[in-house]
Amino acid sequence: MDYDVTVAGAGPAGLMTACELALGGARVVVVERLTEPDPTIKAGSINIPTAQALDRRGLLPRLAEAQRRTFEGFDAFVRDRREAAPDKGEPVRMAPRFAGHFAGLMLRADLVDPDDPAFADVGPAGEVGLVPQQEIERILAARAAGLGVTVRRGVELTGFDEDADGVTVHLAASDGGPAGAIRSGWLVGCDGGRSLVRKLAGFDFPGTDPLxxxxxxxxxxxxxxxxxxxxxxxxxxxxxxxxxxxxxxxxxxxxxxxxxxxxxxxxxxxxxxxxxxxxxxxxxxxxxxxxxTDNARQVTSYRRGRVLLAGDAAHVHSPFGGQGLNLGIGDALNLGWKLAAVVRGRAEPSLLDTYTAERHPIGAWVLEWTRAQILLMRPEPRADALRRVVGDLVATTTGASYFTRRISGVWQRYDLPGDHPLTGASAPDLELADGRRLADLLHGGRGLLLDLTGDPAVKALADGYGDRVDAVTASCPARPDLAALLIRPDGFVAWAAATDATERPVHQLPEALSRWFGTPAT
Missing domain, CATH: 3.30.70.2450 (Alpha-Beta Plaits)
Structure with a gap:
């Protein structure tokens, strides 16, 4: 094999997938038709799961700097507005990063319930959201280079042949000349809404036509x-x-x-x-x-054999609510560590079945969310009536909090085995007694077993996983209710134990370790 994985497309989903693969020890190459990053205006913000994902890889300072430049642009707009039309030079007051709009109905941040538990423990990532897609691509391109990812620009995928052992990807230069072929174990299509990988692989792509x-x-x-x-x-x-x-x-x-x-x-x-x-x-x-347009479609499965899809290649929809960029980053984060584990022999290929199971429902929700906004924006009497009803709702604390939870992405979780309320949720960004945050412990892209009570039984169960799970003993005075957490490389909680449990479910930990991290080393 030339590489373990070929990624088609160097947009945010492709670059994030490549970074996660490289972090997991996979040899990865990215092929991209464009010779330079696409400067076309795209998404203008990220949601909380995306900010947390990048924070967990040590990229929060770069996000904060990019957001600072965005605010400079806002200030320039206000100045230009005041000079051009003094009577319309109203200040542009930006809501907190988790606010936004639904079908152009603005959500008032001051109406959002400040005690809503959904926004608790999101950490400083919750303060960074106004980051344009071009900035995300620059940040991820630099990270990919730092991780040693090979990115071949000006090279277009024209076809591929799959067999039992791998995939042969056929390439052409952007100017039409030959560019050879790449042999890899897997192919990930991150080549956009008109994905050639999706079409050639024969993925079903049902949905609704544009209006x-x-x-x-x-x-x-x-x-x-x-x-x-x-x-x-x-x-x-x-x-x-x-x-x-x-x-x-x-x-x-x-x-x-x-x-x-x-x-x-x-x-x-x-x-x-x-x-x-x-x-x-x-x-x-x-x-x-x-x-x-509002063409809304989603593949029925994100995997066919040795070919997988992520980002717009797997789902398309209108841009309202700013969900597309975030959905692609979430796909990449979920897929990257799992495919790397399979490539490195730490997990069976069946682990990849959880990729569709976990990401498809979130993609389906985004399609529904965007379809609803299209109907609410239509210039006709029935939409007018419905818009007044929804407008009244978003003007209440309950309504503003609900819509903000949905837009911000804090509601997203996976259906994982376990009784603790944190199981399947994004891990809280705990502030530990030694000054570290939980996000600081995830920079390496490995699993994390965080023992908050010094229980020797918990630490003993991590024996044999030292090459893929970091076992850390610490204390968190702000969360005395938590005893221990097992966190996957993507930051989601695979197992949790409470301090006040009648019987701490330590017996469930080996199953969770085996499910997500394979067989322990002897």
């Missing part, structure tokens, strides 16, 4: 003083202006675009913005632009 044409762009324009900031619903569609200088978004409900492949022009953006907003604006330059 809208959307545009998002960064432009220079005149007449912007006639636009309202934020999200605006009109009789002809939806538009948004800000919170970055020149950022516009339009949604029209007249069906999908006739051609999604041609470059987006200034005239196209100007026509759409005028039609939806009614403002006499002129687009004088386009810095970056994209079209999108």
């Amino acid at each position: 809208i044409t959307g545009h998002q762009a960064l432009v220079d324009l005149t007449g912007a003083e006639a636009l309202n900031t934020g999200w605006n619903r009109t009789d002809t569609g939806v538009y948004a202006y800000g919170p970055l200088p020149g950022r516009i978004l339009t949604v029209e409900f007249d069906g999908p675009p006739a051609d999604r492949n041609t470059p987006v022009t200034a005239a196209e953006l100007e026509t759409s913005l005028r039609r939806v907003s009614g403002a006499d604006v002129t687009v004088t330059a386009v810095h970056t632009a994209t079209r999108f």
